[in-house]
Amino acid sequence: MSTQSTSVTFLIGTIAIVSLIKPDCVAVKEDESGFKLCVTSRGGIRDLSHHNLRSVPSNLPNDTQYLDLSYNFIQRLNGAPFSGLSQLCYLMVTNCGLREISPAVFRHTPALKVLNISYNELPIIPDISLKWLKILDLANNLYNSYRIPASFQKLVNLDVLVLGSTAALSINYDDFDPLTNASLHHLTLGAGIHWQNYDSGALTKLKSLETVSIFAPFCGDLNTFENVLVDLNVTKATSLRFITLFPDDCSDTGNLFKNLRTMPFIKNLTIENTWTNSSFMEVFLKNVWLSYLYDLSFVNITYSEDTLDGFQFRTINHTINLSSITFNGINHYQYKYPTFNMSFEAISNLTYLKFSGTGMNILPCNLLSALPSLETLDLSDNLLPDSGFWWIHCSYTSVFPKLKRLSLSKNRFSSLSFISEKTHQMKTLESLDLSFNSISLDGDCSWPAQLTELSLGNNNLGNSVFKYLSENFERIDLSKTGITAITKEDLSRFPNLTHLQLSSNSIQVIPADLTAKALLSLYIDQNAITTISREGLAGLPRLQTLKAGGNPFVCSCDSHWFVTVLNKSMLLDWPFDYTCSTPPAFAALPLSEYKTSELSCEMWLQAAVAVPVIILICAAIGLVFYKCDGVWYTKMLWVWIRVKRRGKMRSNMLKNVSFSYHAFISYSHQDSDWVDSQLVPSLEGAGCSLCVHERDFVPGEWIIDNIISCVESSYKTLFVLSKHFVQSEWCNYELFFAQHRAISVQRDSLVFILLEPIPTDSLPKKFLRLRSLLRQQTYLEWPNDERKQQVFWASLKSMLHMADTSVVMKDVALAIADTVPLLTDQD
Numbered sequence: 001m002s003t004q005s006t007s008v009t010f011l012i013g014t015i016a017i018v019s020l021i022k023p024d025c026v027a028v029k030e031d032e033s034g035f036k037l038c039v040t041s042r043g044g045i046r047d048l049s050h051h052n053l054r055s056v057p058s059n060l061p062n063d064t065q066y067l068d069l070s071y072n073f074i075q076r077l078n079g080a081p082f083s084g085l086s087q088l089c090y091l092m093v094t095n096c097g098l099r100e101i102s103p104a105v106f107r108h109t110p111a112l113k114v115l116n117i118s119y120n121e122l123p124i125i126p127d128i129s130l131k132w133l134k135i136l137d138l139a140n141n142l143y144n145s146y147r148i149p150a151s152f153q154k155l156v157n158l159d160v161l162v163l164g165s166t167a168a169l170s171i172n173y174d175d176f177d178p179l180t181n182a183s184l185h186h187l188t189l190g191a192g193i194h195w196q197n198y199d200s201g202a203l204t205k206l207k208s209l210e211t212v213s214i215f216a217p218f219c220g221d222l223n224t225f226e227n228v229l230v231d232l233n234v235t236k237a238t239s240l241r242f243i244t245l246f247p248d249d250c251s252d253t254g255n256l257f258k259n260l261r262t263m264p265f266i267k268n269l270t271i272e273n274t275w276t277n278s279s280f281m282e283v284f285l286k287n288v289w290l291s292y293l294y295d296l297s298f299v300n301i302t303y304s305e306d307t308l309d310g311f312q313f314r315t316i317n318h319t320i321n322l323s324s325i326t327f328n329g330i331n332h333y334q335y336k337y338p339t340f341n342m343s344f345e346a347i348s349n350l351t352y353l354k355f356s357g358t359g360m361n362i363l364p365c366n367l368l369s370a371l372p373s374l375e376t377l378d379l380s381d382n383l384l385p386d387s388g389f390w391w392i393h394c395s396y397t398s399v400f401p402k403l404k405r406l407s408l409s410k411n412r413f414s415s416l417s418f419i420s421e422k423t424h425q426m427k428t429l430e431s432l433d434l435s436f437n438s439i440s441l442d443g444d445c446s447w448p449a450q451l452t453e454l455s456l457g458n459n460n461l462g463n464s465v466f467k468y469l470s471e472n473f474e475r476i477d478l479s480k481t482g483i484t485a486i487t488k489e490d491l492s493r494f495p496n497l498t499h500l501q502l503s504s505n506s507i508q509v510i511p512a513d514l515t516a517k518a519l520l521s522l523y524i525d526q527n528a529i530t531t532i533s534r535e536g537l538a539g540l541p542r543l544q545t546l547k548a549g550g551n552p553f554v555c556s557c558d559s560h561w562f563v564t565v566l567n568k569s570m571l572l573d574w575p576f577d578y579t580c581s582t583p584p585a586f587a588a589l590p591l592s593e594y595k596t597s598e599l600s601c602e603m604w605l606q607a608a609v610a611v612p613v614i615i616l617i618c619a620a621i622g623l624v625f626y627k628c629d630g631v632w633y634t635k636m637l638w639v640w641i642r643v644k645r646r647g648k649m650r651s652n653m654l655k656n657v658s659f660s661y662h663a664f665i666s667y668s669h670q671d672s673d674w675v676d677s678q679l680v681p682s683l684e685g686a687g688c689s690l691c692v693h694e695r696d697f698v699p700g701e702w703i704i705d706n707i708i709s710c711v712e713s714s715y716k717t718l719f720v721l722s723k724h725f726v727q728s729e730w731c732n733y734e735l736f737f738a739q740h741r742a743i744s745v746q747r748d749s750l751v752f753i754l755l756e757p758i759p760t761d762s763l764p765k766k767f768l769r770l771r772s773l774l775r776q777q778t779y780l781e782w783p784n785d786e787r788k789q790q791v792f793w794a795s796l797k798s799m800l801h802m803a804d805t806s807v808v809m810k811d812v813a814l815a816i817a818d819t820v821p822l823l824t825d826q827d
């Protein structure tokens with residue numbers, strides 16, 4: 001029981017690890033050529049690999065450009081899910097156990113340029129007639145013949161073809177006939193299975209071949225191999241690659257390449273994933289020295305030293321064309337250093353040597369002087385320490401006299417000051433690659449003047465690294481070196497700097513004062529930069545190439561200039577690697593799809609637009625205001641507001657006072673028409689009691705006494721002002737005001753109704769008070785417009801009702817009731 005549960009937890013743990021690792025394994029290969037051919041927007045990518053699918057989902061968006069269905073269990077591709085995918089350009093269905101493809105699939109996808117259906121179980125090569133198809137991979141399936149279907153005649157643009165089946169054992173003369181007119185340049189043929197038969201002439205049908213990879217062993221089958229070589233010579237292919245030429249247990253390697261010396265077209269030859277031994281190498285290289293070959297590569301080979309004295313090679317006395325040799329990955333069968341006894345004269349004209357992935361930890365002394373023509377030495381991916389390359393026992397009188405480029409990437413170098421001192425020995429060195437080492441800044445560095453390019457990428461160096469570099473440097477690679485900030489001073493040290501790579505650091509801003517007059521190319525992708533501003537690039541007048549993707553861009557007006565103004569052809573990775581990071585609403589939105597309007601982001605434009613708009617609106621409001629007597633309405637509103645505001649104060653004040661009338665109305669008898677027909681009916685109709693002079697005056701008393709008694713028993717005094725009133729009656733009121741200064745001070749009790757306009761200037765100077773009252777506009781104007789008259793009445797009535805006597809009395813009664821609890825309200 002307990003063991004079972006352990007194994008279950010172990011299983012769960014394994015699954016957890018597998019699912020954690022997964023995203024890395026299925027990462028879309030963005031730098032692949034087919035990918036670049038097809039994908040123009042990140043939104044067009046659908047990676048459905050490793051999804052445990054049993055069929056193609058039917059709801060694929062119709063903007064899909066790249067569809068990866070690999071590592072599922074899809075035995076048949078039907079047409080239906082592909083209908084509508086008219087933009088599909090890259091289809092990848094590998095490792096799915098695929099057995100059948102309906103021709104309808106390709107009818108729906110006319111734009112397909114890349115089709116990869118390798119690693120499946122297709123029993124025949126399917127019919128494909130896509131005019132635009134450029135890359136087709138049919139490797140590792142189960143068809144039993146390489147006979148190409150006639151429909152392939154339509155693939156006139158086919159550039160790359162990969163064919164291979166473990167069940168196809170022979171190649172027949174007319175297998176490739178339908179492709180005679182295709183522009184096929186790159187062919188990979190075979191599945192690592194020995195061909196039982198190859199009909200001479202089969203490959204000659206492919207006339208435009210340039211690079212050919214043959215993935216088949218030829219152990220002891222000299223005949224077939226020679227036939228293949230002769231045919232490839234006819235196609236004039238320039239580059240040949242042989243994968244698994246010999247299986248591990250091959251006992252007859254023979255002299256396979258003896259025809260090489262009569263094949264003038266082949267320039268590049270690669271031997272890959274193959275078992276070799278020193279006796280084969282001796283024979284093989286003799287052919288190579290005599291051939292037209294220019295470039296020879298060994299990739300992932302296992303080397304066995306089967307001859308007693310190791311690799312022996314005698315002097316040659318003819319010119320050798322070979323100028324480039326690559327060893328990339330050598331597994332030594334014997335656990336010892338291999339022995340070479342050869343005249344280095346044979347390689348004395350070599351210009352390029354790569355010795356990578358060999359486990360080398362000491363560079364042999366004799367090599368240093370043996371390669372006088374060498375221009376490029378690539379020793380990347382070995383185990384060389386500082387003293388392994390500059391070995392103390394070697395004499396350095398003549399070290400690589402023509403060497404221009406040296407790569408020591410991916411080794412164990414550590415001391416930058418030591419290396420900088422040693423580089424003075426290489427008089428022509430221009431470029432040095434120290435990336436992926438353990439370099440530390442351990443002291444002052446002095447670099448030779450001719451060295452202009454240095455890569456220190458992927459070493460942990462920090463911000464101070466610039467101080468250790470030479471002012472002659474033109475190209476500096478400081479990718480992933482732990483830089484958190486750059487300053488104007490850092491770059492001003494390099495007057496001739498043209499290329500600067502700062503990818504994968506933690507830089508947050510490009511300083512606005514950054515200046516690099518000569519800079520042509522800047523990489524600052526994968527940093528922590530939120531915006532790229534006009535100011536940041538202003539000091540880089542010659543910048544032609546910028547790579548800035550993979551930064552956490554802010555999608556706001558800060559990015560406006562970058563998104564809309566900056567010339568995107570300068571950006572290497574646009575629009576692909578540019579996405580919004582903040583604000584959260586825009587997170588993961590492609591920056592190219594982020595829309596800002598110039599209006600919302602440019603200050604001057606805002607002002608330029610806003611000012612006229614505001615003026616226009618003001619003018620419009622002004623016009624409406626004027627047309628609809630806004631002034632009059634405003635005045636009324638003002639009066640009404642004041643009345644409301646003072647109402648409360650007033651009612652407190654008037655708690656102990658009671659009035660006989662709401663208002664005393666004073667007017668000139670010439671205006672009695674209006675008063676009798678409009679004012680009095682309207683106010684009395686609303687329940688106001690009025691004291692009207694002439695009507696309610698006590699006959700026989702002095703007019704001023706009458707006025708005063710009426711005023712005193714009214715809450716408000718209402719003057720109906722008109723020219724007549726001013727001329728005939730005003731004198732009386734001057735007198736009244738003079739006598740009762742106290743009442744007149746309480747201006748609120750006076751209400752002036754302006755029956756007709758009275759220009760202030762037309763009034764006699766002596767009517768000081770009237771002039772000031774009119775100037776202060778504390779009056780109600782009688783309007784002729786009927787709608788406005790309603791407002792007029794409402795205002796007037798509300799003024800008078802403030803003094804509703806019964807309300808006042810009730811307030812007094814309630815106040816008393818509050819103070820004398822025994823009394824009860826009798827209502």
Ligand SMILES: *[C@@H]1O[C@H](CO)[C@@H](O)[C@H](O)[C@H]1NC(C)=O
Binds near residue numbers: 062063086
């Ligand atoms: C893609 O589908 C949408 C609806 O899902 C449709 O509006 C649009 O026209 C289609 N575009 C193409 C190119 O078929």
Ligand SMILES: *[C@@H]1O[C@H](CO)[C@@H](O)[C@H](O)[C@H]1NC(C)=O
Binds near residue numbers: 094116117160
């Ligand atoms: C097709 O897919 C296989 C498996 O992923 C891959 O190894 C191969 O390189 C692809 N072929 C091409 C031409 O890209």
Ligand SMILES: *[C@@H]1O[C@H](CO)[C@@H](O)[C@H](O)[C@H]1NC(C)=O
Binds near residue numbers: 153177178179180
């Ligand atoms: C190739 O082109 C030639 C002439 O242009 C034509 O006669 C021949 O049939 C074509 N072959 C194929 C396989 O399309």
Ligand SMILES: *[C@@H]1O[C@H](CO)[C@@H](O)[C@H](O)[C@H]1NC(C)=O
Binds near residue numbers: 233259
């Ligand atoms: C390769 O072609 C050239 C000229 O086309 C010819 O002279 C030479 O003999 C051929 N070599 C072989 C091995 O067929």
Ligand SMILES: *[C@@H]1O[C@H](CO)[C@@H](O)[C@H](O)[C@H]1NC(C)=O
Binds near residue numbers: 250252254278279304
């Ligand atoms: C080395 O190559 C020869 C043929 O040149 C072959 O006979 C021999 O078996 C090979 N040795 C080993 C160890 O594979």
Ligand SMILES: *[C@@H]1O[C@H](CO)[C@@H](O)[C@H](O)[C@H]1NC(C)=O
Binds near residue numbers: 239267
């Ligand atoms: C052939 O070799 C040259 C020199 O190394 C190289 O530049 C070129 O890319 C190679 N061509 C092919 C097709 O591999």
Ligand SMILES: *[C@@H]1O[C@H](CO)[C@@H](O)[C@H](O)[C@H]1NC(C)=O
Binds near residue numbers: 275
């Ligand atoms: C290297 O070659 C051997 C065969 O010699 C092969 O089994 C192995 O997979 C190859 N390794 C790589 C990384 O291609």
Ligand SMILES: *[C@@H]1O[C@H](CO)[C@@H](O)[C@H](O)[C@H]1NC(C)=O
Binds near residue numbers: 291319
């Ligand atoms: C080297 O190449 C030249 C042409 O590039 C050719 O004439 C010469 O014969 C070649 N040398 C050898 C040894 O094949």
Ligand SMILES: *[C@@H]1O[C@H](CO)[C@@H](O)[C@H](O)[C@H]1NC(C)=O
Binds near residue numbers: 309312314341342
């Ligand atoms: C190296 O080769 C030469 C002949 O080219 C021979 O005389 C010499 O003995 C060889 N040395 C070793 C150590 O095998």
Ligand SMILES: *[C@@H]1O[C@H](CO)[C@@H](O)[C@H](O)[C@H]1NC(C)=O
Binds near residue numbers: 314315316317
């Ligand atoms: C060198 O050339 C001479 C004559 O040109 C020839 O006799 C001799 O065999 C050649 N030596 C080699 C190793 O090819």
Ligand SMILES: *[C@@H]1O[C@H](CO)[C@@H](O)[C@H](O)[C@H]1NC(C)=O
Binds near residue numbers: 319321345
């Ligand atoms: C090296 O090149 C020079 C001139 O280019 C030539 O004279 C010499 O024979 C070549 N050496 C070899 C071994 O090819």
Ligand SMILES: *[C@@H]1O[C@H](CO)[C@@H](O)[C@H](O)[C@H]1NC(C)=O
Binds near residue numbers: 471472473495496
């Ligand atoms: C920059 O380049 C110019 C012209 O190539 C050269 O004269 C000058 O010495 C260089 N300056 C530095 C500091 O390398």
